[in-house]
Amino acid sequence: MPTIITNSSNGAHPHELILIGGGHTHVLLLRKLSKNPLRGVRMTMVSDFECAAYSGMLPGHISGFYQQAELLIDLRHLCRLANVQFIHAKACGMNLKQKQVLLDGSAEPLAADLVSINVGGISCTEGVEGAKSWAIPAKPVPCLLKGWASTMAAARNSTGRLQIILVGGGAGGVELALAMRSRLAHAEFTIIHSEPCLLPGHNSRARHIVHNLLLERNVAAITEAKVVEVMPDSVRLDDGQLLAADFVFWVTQAVPPAWLGESGLDITREGFIRVKPTLQAINHPWIFAAGDAASIENRKLPRSGVFAVRMAKPLEHNLRAYLAGRLLKDYKPQRHSLSLIGTADGRAIASYSDLAARSAFFWWLKNWIDQRFMRQFQ
Ligand SMILES: Cc1cc2nc3c(=O)[nH]c(=O)nc-3n(C[C@H](O)[C@H](O)[C@H](O)COP(=O)(O)OP(=O)(O)OC[C@H]3O[C@@H](n4cnc5c(N)ncnc54)[C@H](O)[C@@H]3O)c2cc1C
Numbered sequence: 001m002p003t004i005i006t007n008s009s010n011g012a013h014p015h016e017l018i019l020i021g022g023g024h025t026h027v028l029l030l031r032k033l034s035k036n037p038l039r040g041v042r043m044t045m046v047s048d049f050e051c052a053a054y055s056g057m058l059p060g061h062i063s064g065f066y067q068q069a070e071l072l073i074d075l076r077h078l079c080r081l082a083n084v085q086f087i088h089a090k091a092c093g094m095n096l097k098q099k100q101v102l103l104d105g106s107a108e109p110l111a112a113d114l115v116s117i118n119v120g121g122i123s124c125t126e127g128v129e130g131a132k133s134w135a136i137p138a139k140p141v142p143c144l145l146k147g148w149a150s151t152m153a154a155a156r157n158s159t160g161r162l163q164i165i166l167v168g169g170g171a172g173g174v175e176l177a178l179a180m181r182s183r184l185a186h187a188e189f190t191i192i193h194s195e196p197c198l199l200p201g202h203n204s205r206a207r208h209i210v211h212n213l214l215l216e217r218n219v220a221a222i223t224e225a226k227v228v229e230v231m232p233d234s235v236r237l238d239d240g241q242l243l244a245a246d247f248v249f250w251v252t253q254a255v256p257p258a259w260l261g262e263s264g265l266d267i268t269r270e271g272f273i274r275v276k277p278t279l280q281a282i283n284h285p286w287i288f289a290a291g292d293a294a295s296i297e298n299r300k301l302p303r304s305g306v307f308a309v310r311m312a313k314p315l316e317h318n319l320r321a322y323l324a325g326r327l328l329k330d331y332k333p334q335r336h337s338l339s340l341i342g343t344a345d346g347r348a349i350a351s352y353s354d355l356a357a358r359s360a361f362f363w364w365l366k367n368w369i370d371q372r373f374m375r376q377f378q
Helices: 024-035 055-062 075-081 141-157 171-183 204-216 305-310 312-324 360-375
Strands: 003-005 015-020 041-047 051-053 072-074 085-088 091-095 100-103 114-117 135-137 163-167 188-192 219-222 227-231 234-237 242-244 247-250 273-275 284-289 294-296 339-342 348-352 355-359
Touching: 015 024, 015 312, 024 041, 024 051, 024 075, 024 305, 024 312, 041 075, 051 141, 055 141, 055 171, 055 360, 072 075, 075 085, 114 312, 135 141, 141 171, 141 247, 163 171, 163 242, 171 188, 171 204, 171 219, 171 339, 204 219, 204 339, 204 348, 204 355, 273 284, 284 312, 305 312, 339 360, 348 360, 355 360
Parallel strands: 015 041, 015 114, 041 085, 114 284, 135 247, 163 188, 163 247, 188 219, 273 294
Antiparallel strands: 003 085, 051 072, 091 100, 227 234, 234 242, 339 348, 348 355
């Protein structure tokens, strides 16, 4: 049964704004609203978790640099500051005709004049036998934290070498593997990746650095292979090979929840909400979407926290403009963005366009950027 905390709202409000999901874009939006309130609107946030997890510091937490509390943002508190009602519940659909947001359980649907969706994605295990039961998804983050706690407990109680498999060799998978390795010196780590090279979307120099680091840290990588079945103690690859596995972490590209498409929103083949550059859903100008769940027409953006964060400013502007009947602005993403990948040794790889390097300075920079981001919510 969802918990509903209502902030003081005594008069009739002309508009109901519902924020679905406490992702990177919405936490920054709340922060902006707490400083510059949106008047004449009753705002509600629906979130399935009471805290939002800042993924940039997640591998740093795994490797022991940060306490868990350092990467969590208290959504209830943030909502209170922004005078937004907080509903601890999972949205499970939308009635587009009646303009309603549907919630899991027996809660009443929420009437909405305006909706903003920032639900990120969940690790996709669709079609992989046993994965839902035995693999630990990287998203939602609380599942990963729980899975990591179990892995650490098993390592403490085990006399043998744990076999740990990470499925997905993108930046997240590689960073997690290095972080886990730094804590479990006696475990065997293997990354399984479906493409020919790890770190897709990064330049060859960054890939080269990662390749050497994984060799040095004794983390195996199997490329051009797919896990087709997960069992309690092993995984099966698409070529029939069976690999022993005590823990399987699923770090593949996250996909948005299925209810978005099932509600009748226009979605891409992979399930992302198709939006205009104003972040408005195609055919539904009263619905906005941002972060990983959104796919902007004719633009291919990396799905990363960096872009989700950058969307907060145009989203705020356009929500205000929509309510005031003013012209909306297009979100103009930058062509290249700097990726900083921690290597769990006080250093990080910086990857930008065709350039990449690894140094202690880049870890200092990453830590500075991440801490500065989180300080806004303390
Ligand atoms: C291990 C790892 C490391 C990463 N490191 C980085 C990094 O260093 N830099 C970077 O830029 N990116 C990084 N990423 C990618 C980054 O996590 C995502 O791109 C980013 O979180 C997307 O942000 P978002 O705002 O779209 O949504 P999210 O941050 O995913 O948040 C969505 C929120 O919505 C909630 N929600 C979902 N469904 C519902 C529902 N039905 N009802 C209510 N609430 C719901 C979720 O619980 C969640 O709190 C990393 C990812 C992983 C897995």
